[in-house]
Amino acid sequence: MSVDTHKETRQFQTEVSQLLHLMINALYSNKEIFLRELISNAADACDKLRFEALSDDALMEGQGELQIQVSFDKEARTITVRDNGIGMNREEVIQNIGTIARSGTREFISQLTGDQKKDAHLIGQFGVGFYSAFIVADRVTLTTRRAGMTPEHGVRWVSDGSGEFSVETVEKAERGTEVVLHLKADEDEFLDQWRLRHIITRYSDHIPLPIAMPGTDDKGEPNGEWDTVNRANALWTRPRSEITDDEYKAFYKHVGHDFEDPLAWTHNRVEGRQEYTSLLYIPTRAPFDLWDRDRRHGIKLYVQRVFIMDDAEHLMPTYLRFVRGVVDSSDLPLNISREILQSNKLIDGMRAGSVKKVLGLLEDMAANEPEKYQTFWDAFGRVMKEGPGEDYANREQIARLLRFASTHTGESAQTVSLADYVARMKEGQQHIYYITADSHTAALHSPHLEVFRKRGIEVLLLSDRVDEWLVSHLHEFDGKSLKSVAKGELDLGDTETEEEKQAQQAAEEKVKDLLPRIKAALEERVEDVRFSHRLTDSPACIVLSEHDMALYMQQLLKQAGQNLPDTRPVLEVNPAHRLIERMGEETDDARFADWASLLMDQAILAEGGQLEDPAGFVRRLNALITSG
Numbered sequence: 001m002s003v004d005t006h007k008e009t010r011q012f013q014t015e016v017s018q019l020l021h022l023m024i025n026a027l028y029s030n031k032e033i034f035l036r037e038l039i040s041n042a043a044d045a046c047d048k049l050r051f052e053a054l055s056d057d058a059l060m061e062g063q064g065e066l067q068i069q070v071s072f073d074k075e076a077r078t079i080t081v082r083d084n085g086i087g088m089n090r091e092e093v094i095q096n097i098g099t100i101a102r103s104g105t106r107e108f109i110s111q112l113t114g115d116q117k118k119d120a121h122l123i124g125q126f127g128v129g130f131y132s133a134f135i136v137a138d139r140v141t142l143t144t145r146r147a148g149m150t151p152e153h154g155v156r157w158v159s160d161g162s163g164e165f166s167v168e169t170v171e172k173a174e175r176g177t178e179v180v181l182h183l184k185a186d187e188d189e190f191l192d193q194w195r196l197r198h199i200i201t202r203y204s205d206h207i208p209l210p211i212a213m214p215g216t217d218d219k220g221e222p223n224g225e226w227d228t229v230n231r232a233n234a235l236w237t238r239p240r241s242e243i244t245d246d247e248y249k250a251f252y253k254h255v256g257h258d259f260e261d262p263l264a265w266t267h268n269r270v271e272g273r274q275e276y277t278s279l280l281y282i283p284t285r286a287p288f289d290l291w292d293r294d295r296r297h298g299i300k301l302y303v304q305r306v307f308i309m310d311d312a313e314h315l316m317p318t319y320l321r322f323v324r325g326v327v328d329s330s331d332l333p334l335n336i337s338r339e340i341l342q343s344n345k346l347i348d349g350m351r352a353g354s355v356k357k358v359l360g361l362l363e364d365m366a367a368n369e370p371e372k373y374q375t376f377w378d379a380f381g382r383v384m385k386e387g388p389g390e391d392y393a394n395r396e397q398i399a400r401l402l403r404f405a406s407t408h409t410g411e412s413a414q415t416v417s418l419a420d421y422v423a424r425m426k427e428g429q430q431h432i433y434y435i436t437a438d439s440h441t442a443a444l445h446s447p448h449l450e451v452f453r454k455r456g457i458e459v460l461l462l463s464d465r466v467d468e469w470l471v472s473h474l475h476e477f478d479g480k481s482l483k484s485v486a487k488g489e490l491d492l493g494d495t496e497t498e499e500e501k502q503a504q505q506a507a508e509e510k511v512k513d514l515l516p517r518i519k520a521a522l523e524e525r526v527e528d529v530r531f532s533h534r535l536t537d538s539p540a541c542i543v544l545s546e547h548d549m550a551l552y553m554q555q556l557l558k559q560a561g562q563n564l565p566d567t568r569p570v571l572e573v574n575p576a577h578r579l580i581e582r583m584g585e586e587t588d589d590a591r592f593a594d595w596a597s598l599l600m601d602q603a604i605l606a607e608g609g610q611l612e613d614p615a616g617f618v619r620r621l622n623a624l625i626t627s628g
């Protein structure tokens with residue numbers, strides 16, 4: 001078979017060029033991480049080979065010992081990282097190195113500012129990977145051959161990182177990948193045995209494969225052998241007591257493709273009916289693509305220390321998709337496929353166990369390190385809110401972990417737990433009250449809260465998109481039902497005093513003829529018009545029935561093209577309000593109809609809804625203002 005050896009020069013995808021430029025700038029003060037990133041890729045490549053070789057032994061090409069080698073050449077001013085892992089063919093090189101396929105990349109780049117500090121954080125979230133080589137190198141040569149292909153199918157990729165790369169087909173005797181960094185003029189510090197060793201032990205000690213450097217004799221001369229520099233055993237197989245925090249953190253950066261330290265971790269060996277080890281991490285920050293449904297999940301599955309797959313989504317439910325780490329099973333067969341994973345009792349058991357561990361870790365953090373928990377909640381709270389809907393079995397435990405904004409603080413920060421709320425409930429109060437709105441301000445200023453303010457009853461302010469979904473699945477906590485203040489009849493339990501009841505009755509008596517008139521004027525726009533017990537300052541508000549979706553959500557779904565049945569709300573009016581009293585005095589039917597329309601429209605606006613006839617609203621408003 002003839003081999004296409006031609007050399008071609010290609011442009012980097014625009015995003016790669018931009019990212020490279022900004023990354024080199026942002027990470028300059030932390031440049032030694034390039035080695036960690038290249039070793040991390042080499043280790044992944046070896047893992048993949050070991051897995052593929054399970055079903056095709058020939059891929060090992062008779063050379064089974066997987067190893068990563070790091071060497072340098074003072075004269076040529078190069079550093080070389082070599083692995084005998086899976087390697088890449090020509091197409092894969094072009095696909096993987098030179099393009100960034102992850103969706104959301106463009107948006108991500110637009111957030112980068114050019115400010116070193118800020119960008120370093122952001123780029124950390126993105127995962128710097130192979131391109132970090134260009135922090136210290138002005139030319140990178142990658143030569144690779146995919147396991148199982150013949151030597152003439154090697155590929156060489158060369159780039160100076162400025163916008164172009166070349167690819168050609170070359171001869172490569174050994175399978176795997178060799179990356180040669182031609183160092184920039186002022187990076188000679190890395191051409192040093194001890195410096196490189198130090199970086200490897202600092203960042204890559206936990207890599208479960210040997211990372212070797214050329215050995216030296218007593219005089220420091222090369223002795224032709226390779227010395228293993230790292231511990232080279234899988235971190236998660238070691239007893240907890242023997243692992244330092246720094247080791248845990250370093251390992252996280254490898255499995256989590258993250259740049260920052262994790263927030264917390266839990267490491268467990270499970271024995272008994274099922275045997276497995278899990279090491280699970282909570283990141284400190286949300287990755288840039290947390291909301292991308294197709295994004296990679298973070299759990300790597302191993303079977304008896306052999307890597308089986310990345311992105312084992314069956315091991316973690318979607319609402320915990322931010323968790324990173326490894327699960328290593330002793331019971332699963334090595335030849336497990338994705339299909340088997342989908343309906344496997346062992347997998348289900350490991351998943352249930354891992355979820356418990358993560359929830360337990362979060363519960364401990366919430367109890368003992370509330371500030372840290374707040375950091376977690378601010379990053380991942382909105383994802384956790386998917387929990388009660390997705391994970392019925394654990395919904396009570398998840399409910400304890402939820403945090404909300406509330407009228408107790410009035411702030412938008414979500415700091416109030418349901419337990420805090422229950423502890424502050426008024427005497428006679430039977431429900432946990434909440435309001436949903438499309439922004440915190442809209443929730444905080446909703447007319448529905450007026451009576452609650454007056455009575456000093458706390459209301460949870462829910463303004464995340466996911467909140468409507470959350471409350472449709474979470475109906476109670478600690479024996480108290482959750483109740484929207486904007487839906488259904490108002491039930492304030494026994495918190496209304498006799499005096500208040502009498503005052504309300506008196507006000508209603510004064511304008512009692514008004515209800516049928518307003519209802520007639522609004523015709524089919526309303527289900528009913530009734531007097532309100534909720535309002536003190538506003539003249540009217542919209543009340544939906546228990547099962548209706550909030551107006552702003554209805555709007556959102558309609559905009560997204562969904563066909564929703566028209567719901568007719570109830571209009572509640574405040575009998576004690578001056579505007580209502582004035583309406584009672586209005587004798588002109590046309591003007592009364594305008595008043596009624598205005599009342600309805602402003603109630604819809606206050607609810608975050610949109611008017612069907614905004615111009616009509618403005619016209620009527622102006623007419624009434626100018627009529628004195």
Ligand SMILES: Nc1ncnc2c1ncn2[C@@H]1O[C@H](COP(=O)(O)OP(=O)(O)OP(=O)(O)O)[C@@H](O)[C@H]1O
Nearest residue numbers: 041042045087088096126127128129130131177257
């Ligand atoms: N030594 C290697 N052997 C085989 N394939 C490699 C090697 N290095 C990189 N690759 C391929 O190139 C891809 C891109 O690598 P890169 O380091 O940029 O990103 P990544 O490892 O996928 O993720 P991250 O950016 O989070 O590190 C890898 O996913 C892998 O497919």
